[in-house]
Amino acid sequence: MAKTILVVDDKKEMVALIQAYLAQEGFRPVTAPNGREALFVARHEKPDLIILDLMMPEMGGYEFMQHYRKEADTPIIILTAKLDESDKVLGLELGADDYVTKPFSMRELTARVRAVLRRTEKGSAPPDVLRAADVTLDREYRTVTVAGNPINLTPSEFDLLAVLMTTPGRPFSRLDLLEQLGDAAYEGYERTIDVHIRNLRTKIEPDPKNPRYVQTIYGVGYKFTSDAQG
Secondary structure, three states: OOOOOEEEEEOHHHHHHHHHHHHOOOOEEEEEEOHHHHHHHHHOOOEEEEEEOOOOOOOHHHHHHEEEEEEEOOOEEEEEEOOOOOHHHHHHHHOOOOEEEOOHHHHHHHHOOOOOOHHHHOOOOOOOOOOOEEEEEOOOOOEEEEEEEOOOHHHHHHHHHHHHHOOOOOEEEEHHHHOOOHHHHHHHHHHHHHHHHHHHHHHOOOOOOOOEEEEEOOOOOEEEOOOOOO
């Protein structure tokens, strides 16, 4: 299920841009033009994360956090045009989990969103052994079998397959996969994911040209298909 992100900002063009980009990246964005309306939307939508501008009419970001932190511990990323370190510190003291200074790129904001969600998500770690379709991956022993046959993968291919198999059916963008593999700093090399995917398919797919397991989601990236049939 897509994560719900509440975007709170009084600048309509900024909100529309963030909303469109988050939707493109697989999130479910909802919006509010100020802190007062954001309180209502947050109570109704129960977002997984809030992107919050500090300077808004009626109720700004600081006041919103003062009220909302008494009700919920939803992670918050603040947006600030101010360069004064004291403003950022105050935001963090009021309960923000991270901040982004304007101007910023949509890619940077999305990376921060994913990083904060990873840090704050609750639940158990993925199991050591992942099974989907007739593919079995053992994290501890770093082995992969397809229909019982052992497959030799490079470390990058293994880690990439592990990410995809952790949540079968979920589309991952190339940047998602780089971030999950700890290579977010190498954004210029997103296309290397395509090379790893091609090599991975050669090794695990019965017909690499018509992949059964690792499928391309055009305009998005890749996903592991859990209902693939042998």
